[in-house]
Amino acid sequence: MTPLSRRTLLCAASLAAFAAFTNAQAGDAWPSHAIRFVVPFGPGGANDLLARAAAEGASKVLGQNIIVDNKPGAGAVLGADVVAKAKPDGYTFLISAAGVISNSMIRKVPYKDSDLEPVAMIGLAPSVIIVPANSPYKDLKDFVAGSKAGKGLHYSTAGVGSTPHFVEGILSTDYGAKLDLVPYKSGGDSVTAVLGGQVDATSEASIVVLPFLKAGKLKALATTWTQRIHAWPQLPTAMEQGFPEIQIAHWAGVHAPAGTPVEIEDKLAAAIDKAMKDPAAIERLRAVGIEPIGGTRASFIQFVNEERARLGRVVKATGMKDD
Numbered sequence: 514m515t516p517l518s519r520r521t522l523l524c525a526a527s528l529a530a531f532a533a534f535t536n537a538q539a540g541d542a543w544p545s546h547a548i549r550f551v552v553p554f555g556p557g558g559a560n561d562l563l564a565r566a567a568a569e570g571a572s573k574v575l576g577q578n579i580i581v582d583n584k585p586g587a588g589a590v591l592g593a594d595v596v597a598k599a600k601p602d603g604y605t606f607l608i609s610a611a612g613v614i615s616n617s618m619i620r621k622v623p624y625k626d627s628d629l630e631p632v633a634m635i636g637l638a639p640s641v642i643i644v645p646a647n648s649p650y651k652d653l654k655d656f657v658a659g660s661k662a663g664k665g666l667h668y669s670t671a672g673v674g675s676t677p678h679f680v681e682g683i684l685s686t687d688y689g690a691k692l693d694l695v696p697y698k699s700g701g702d703s704v705t706a707v708l709g710g711q712v713d714a715t716s717e718a719s720i721v722v723l724p725f726l727k728a729g730k731l732k733a734l735a736t737t738w739t740q741r742i743h744a745w746p747q748l749p750t751a752m753e754q755g756f757p758e759i760q761i762a763h764w765a766g767v768h769a770p771a772g773t774p775v776e777i778e779d780k781l782a783a784a785i786d787k788a789m790k791d792p793a794a795i796e797r798l799r800a801v802g803i804e805p806i807g808g809t810r811a812s813f814i815q816f817v818n819e820e821r822a823r824l825g826r827v828v829k830a831t832g833m834k835d836d
Contacts, residue, residue: 543603543777544577550767552608553592555585558700559638559718559803563765564608566798566805567635570788571781581608588612588674588835590622593768597624601772606632606781609768611676611761614817615824619674620835629768633782634813636789636798636805637764638718639738640676641748643731645710653735653754656714657690665691666713669703672696673835676763677703679824680716680737682831687758707731718763719745719802738762743799760823766813782810 550568554560561583568579584592589612596607607613607629616622642653650656660666670677673696684690695712697703700721706712708730719742725731726745735751736742737759751759767785769778788794789807798805827833 547578549605550581551592551596552583553589559720559763560610560765563635567785571784574784574787594623597628599770601770603777607768609766614821618828619833628771631814631817632767632769632778633785634806634808635765637762638720638803639736639742639762640716641722641736642716642734644714660691665693667695668692669695669706669712669715671700671703677716682827686830723802744802
């Protein structure tokens with residue numbers, strides 16, 4: 514090796530070592546000021562409440578304020594686009610949901626899926642299939658059979674690509690339910706339609722429907738997650754009732770702009786995991802129908818990949834599109 518080549522090689526090695534040192538230092542120093550969590554939905558829903566719980570807990574662990582910034586619109590596309598285009602410096606994150614995974618499958622979005630990186634799972638609000646309190650259907654099996662017996666039943670949703678839309682899609686394509694979709698602008702409007710008897714059923718986040726169930730104003734047929742709801746344990750899962758393909762919830766996680774340092778992503782994931790395992794937080798969240806989860810960045814990446822495959826199958830089977 515010539516002296517020039519040796520010097521060039523040593524110089525390159527030094528630069529690489531300096532870059533690694535700089536990145537490590539940046540990760541150690543983070544966060545040096547407030548962090549922003551962009552919520553792509555309005556205040557008060559499951560995604561927003563999970564974001565605020567994570568922000569409160571993680572800010573204590575990290576020693577910096579975490580600001581929750583609601584940017585609703587276009588089925589979570591607006592908020593996701595803000596984060597996809599943000600500087601990947603560890604100070605702007607997206608509170609993601611199932612729609613962030615499925616949006617590019619059903620509508621045009623101004624960013625690529627690869628522009629957002631999975632960081633952490635926060636928790637979920639199990640979805641609950643509900644009917645009016647005076648409905649003749651006693652469980653999910655009875656409801657599906659009833660839909661097949663006549664002209665079908667009306668099922669409201671929170672719009673194209675919403676979690677209720679996916680629940681309906683699975684019931685129809687996998688189990689032959691005859692359901693006439695009635696889209697509304699929000700989950701609240703969809704539930705109101707069930708309360709008023711304008712439609713026969715819908716599904717919505719546990720945190721939204723539990724007050725109505727406890728007041729006897731709605732009847733629950735099943736929860737669509739894999740486990741029973743701690744705040745309403747008498748309700749069987751759809752899986753328990755013979756519907757194994759129904760595994761869906763209103764979940765919230767954290768995504769970062771692509772290129773955010775891995776050290777920062779890992780540090781935030783660890784802070785959220787600690788916050789979601791705090792006994793006081795668990796008790797408070799479970800009381801309102803939210804199941805805190807947390808976990809590692811790797812476990813959330815695995816969840817996102819499985820969710821993308823699961824939702825993609827439903828999109829393909831139903832031809833779900835936002836016209």
